[in-house]
Amino acid sequence: MGKKDVEVKQFKTESKRLLDLMINSIYTNKEIFLRELISNASDAIDKYHYLSLTNDVLPNKNDYEIDLSFDEKKRTITIKDNGIGMTYDELNDSLGTIAKSGSLEFMEKIKNEKNSEQGDVNIIGQFGVGFYSAFMVANKVEVRTRSLFDESGYLFVSSGEETYELSKIDKEDSGTEITLYLRKNEKIKKDSEDENLSDVEYDYDHFLDEWTLKNLVKQYSDYVRYPIKMEVTKSVLEEGSKDKYIDKKEIETLNSMIPIWKKNKNDVSDEEYNYFYMNKFYDYKNPLLHMIFNVEGKIEYTALLYIPSEAPYNLYSEKYEKGLQLYSKGVFIMDKCKELLPDYLRFVKGIVDSNDLDLNISREMLQKSRDLQIIANNIEKKVVSKLENLLKNERDKYLDFYKAFGINLKFGVYDNFGEKKELLKDLILYKTVNKDDYVSLSEYVNEMKEGQEFIYYASGKSREAVLAMPQMDVIKKKGYDVLILSDDVDEFLMNVLGEYDKKKFKSVNQGDLDLLDKEEEKKIQELAEQKKPMLDAIKEALKGEVDDVILSKRLTDSAVCLVSGDGVSFEMEKVLKSMPNGENSEAKANKILEINPNHELFKALENIYIDNPVELNNYADLLYSQALLMEGFKLKDPVAFSNKMCDLIIKSSK
Ligand code: ADP
Ligand code: MG
Numbered sequence: 001m002g003k004k005d006v007e008v009k010q011f012k013t014e015s016k017r018l019l020d021l022m023i024n025s026i027y028t029n030k031e032i033f034l035r036e037l038i039s040n041a042s043d044a045i046d047k048y049h050y051l052s053l054t055n056d057v058l059p060n061k062n063d064y065e066i067d068l069s070f071d072e073k074k075r076t077i078t079i080k081d082n083g084i085g086m087t088y089d090e091l092n093d094s095l096g097t098i099a100k101s102g103s104l105e106f107m108e109k110i111k112n113e114k115n116s117e118q119g120d121v122n123i124i125g126q127f128g129v130g131f132y133s134a135f136m137v138a139n140k141v142e143v144r145t146r147s148l149f150d151e152s153g154y155l156f157v158s159s160g161e162e163t164y165e166l167s168k169i170d171k172e173d174s175g176t177e178i179t180l181y182l183r184k185n186e187k188i189k190k191d192s193e194d195e196n197l198s199d200v201e202y203d204y205d206h207f208l209d210e211w212t213l214k215n216l217v218k219q220y221s222d223y224v225r226y227p228i229k230m231e232v233t234k235s236v237l238e239e240g241s242k243d244k245y246i247d248k249k250e251i252e253t254l255n256s257m258i259p260i261w262k263k264n265k266n267d268v269s270d271e272e273y274n275y276f277y278m279n280k281f282y283d284y285k286n287p288l289l290h291m292i293f294n295v296e297g298k299i300e301y302t303a304l305l306y307i308p309s310e311a312p313y314n315l316y317s318e319k320y321e322k323g324l325q326l327y328s329k330g331v332f333i334m335d336k337c338k339e340l341l342p343d344y345l346r347f348v349k350g351i352v353d354s355n356d357l358d359l360n361i362s363r364e365m366l367q368k369s370r371d372l373q374i375i376a377n378n379i380e381k382k383v384v385s386k387l388e389n390l391l392k393n394e395r396d397k398y399l400d401f402y403k404a405f406g407i408n409l410k411f412g413v414y415d416n417f418g419e420k421k422e423l424l425k426d427l428i429l430y431k432t433v434n435k436d437d438y439v440s441l442s443e444y445v446n447e448m449k450e451g452q453e454f455i456y457y458a459s460g461k462s463r464e465a466v467l468a469m470p471q472m473d474v475i476k477k478k479g480y481d482v483l484i485l486s487d488d489v490d491e492f493l494m495n496v497l498g499e500y501d502k503k504k505f506k507s508v509n510q511g512d513l514d515l516l517d518k519e520e521e522k523k524i525q526e527l528a529e530q531k532k533p534m535l536d537a538i539k540e541a542l543k544g545e546v547d548d549v550i551l552s553k554r555l556t557d558s559a560v561c562l563v564s565g566d567g568v569s570f571e572m573e574k575v576l577k578s579m580p581n582g583e584n585s586e587a588k589a590n591k592i593l594e595i596n597p598n599h600e601l602f603k604a605l606e607n608i609y610i611d612n613p614v615e616l617n618n619y620a621d622l623l624y625s626q627a628l629l630m631e632g633f634k635l636k637d638p639v640a641f642s643n644k645m646c647d648l649i650i651k652s653s654k
Contacts, residue, residue, distance in 0.1 A: 007166045012097040014104045019160045022135040035220035036130035037079045041066045042224045044083025046332045068230040075182045082175040087147040135160040138180035146171040217254040227253040261304040277306045281349045305350035322346035327353040344412025418496035430483040441500040454506035457483040459571040470558030471509040488575045511566045513554040534609045541620035552594035559601040562627040565590030
């Protein structure tokens with residue numbers, strides 16, 4: 001491209017749609033455009049600074065700054081930085097396309113959500129589309145930029161329509177200058193069905209004001225570590241005069257530049273910490289809590305950590321990147337240092353600033369850095385102990401946390417064969433059938449009944465579902481409490497934990513449940529000997545389906561139930577089958593059909609066995625199908641089951 005040539009380029013389709021969104025946005029806090037552009041400027045200076053520290057050829061600079069200016073007549077606002085700038089390709093890649101996939105979809109979703117016009121656009125920066133927010137207030141944007149690695153500068157001009165224009169320009173130093181041509185004040189029609197939202201008049205003029213801009217910088221960009229300078233008018237005493245004031249223009253730095261984590265804790269209010277969080281991590285809700293600590297000693301660092309109040313929409317998707325922002329001596333090193341957080345704390349946000357890390361450290365070296373590992377271990381312990389405190393002292397808050405993020409802790413216990421189980425087991429809560437509220441394992445154990453040997457659990461969607469399980473009969477009679485397991489990982493977790501406070505975990509529908517007194521037990525054993533031929537006949541009828549047919553010690557009211565042997569449980573079998581490629585899973589639960597010897601059905605079976613042993617096959621099959629259904633299994637042949645039921649009804653009416 002020669003000088004003066006103007007190249008007209010098409011925005012990528014995604015970008016175009018996003019631009020439309022921005023241009024037609026009815027969001028009320030359009031002011032965040034300034035924060036986004038300043039944060040880009042600051043990022044660009046960060047990149048320059050980082051290079052200059054790690055690369056001998058590049059001269060060190062100490063005049064980093066972001067200049068802010070406005071022109072009332074031309075209705076422009078200009079943000080200028082002396083950072084790294086953009087090459088021709090970078091301009092196209094960064095401003096002509098959306099780099100992060102999924103960003104557009106999310107922005108559109110926000111737009112379509114009711115009542116979202118208030119705050120949600122705030123999170124725009126999270127999606128790598130901050131630059132486009134300029135079009136919320138401007139009908140034309142000019143970007144003048146020159147990369148540190150380029151001979152020439154470039155001008156990018158766009159009115160947010162189909163195309164943008166690129167041309168070569170002279171620009172002396174590296175850096176970027178962005179000029180916004182503000183829109184005329186306008187009535188914005190709210191395209192919402194909500195009658196409460198009337199059309200609003202939007203006033204763009206108010207941005208062309210010293211006081212407004214100053215305040216926006218204070219509010220959103222105070223902690224930016226480079227000076228944000230603007231020419232301001234000050235009233236000063238005229239020289240020689242005692243009472244005559246005149247206006248004087250002066251360049252002022254608008255931001256304090258001290259990173260919030262470097263300020264004295266006592267000088268920073270909770271609101272300020274929250275504000276920093278919302279701005280830095282693009283959340284429109286206050287965090288659930290923050291923690292800040294200075295660690296001194298062999299390795300010194302400061303950490304400012306947050307737990308959000310809600311899980312981000314993509315926390316459990318593969319695209320989610322965990323990590324903390326890493327600084328060394330106040331110099332930004334990387335955005336998401338994943339080595340600093342174990343997987344189960346992936347939801348934690350924050351920054352770590354250490355004096356002991358080498359700036360020159362590469363990503364590969366970082367992974368092996370012992371210092372970083374020490375910091376990471378330390379952070380993990382601090383977060384866990386903060387959570388323990390929360391559970392102890394602010395239970396309601398902990399419950400809010402647990403509902404949002406508890407599943408992560410469960411995986412934390414389960415992962416790596418329970419490597420972290422000792423650390424985390426006291427943070428795990430379950431609802432129970434007796435309480436219908438969350439209890440910790442230690443609370444469960446403390447309330448165990450006299451003579452109760454095990455910690456009982458059952459998998460079920462709800463308390464009602466668990467209470468309705470036939471396998472719960474004898475436990476209900478005893479009044480024992482039962483943990484309600486509702487997440488896929490739960491039974492695996494029980495297996496990994498094995499026991500708590502020397503009390504073993506026990507599933508209500510797995511293995512033996514020896515809760516009868518000696519006498520009752522003996523009776524059932526004798527009966528089982530006596531009725532062995534019949535039980536064997538049923539077993540034979542269900543050959544290949546069940547592993548055993550026995551008289552139940554756990555049923556008191558229900559007629560039959562299915563339980564699994566020790567090892568793989570029904571729930572585990574279901575979970576494993578539902579995993580990718582799980583269809584071929586070898587893991588299979590042993591199925592044991594239990595029959596209640598005190599139920600009328602048992603007598604009926606006996607009669608059938610004596611009168612018409614052939615018929616017993618059909619009944620055995622019916623019983624087994626019922627038991628399967630109660631356990632939530634699918635029947636292999638539902639039609640055959642239905643036909644048998646029909647035959648039975650017809651027969652009984654004759
Ligand atoms: P994000 O900052 O999340 O990457 P933006 O839409 O805010 O998304 O910016 C897109 C990209 O444009 C940036 O990543 C950067 O590469 C480039 N960019 C924007 N502003 C500047 C600037 N002032 N200097 C250099 N590069 C910039
Ligand atoms: Mg940005």
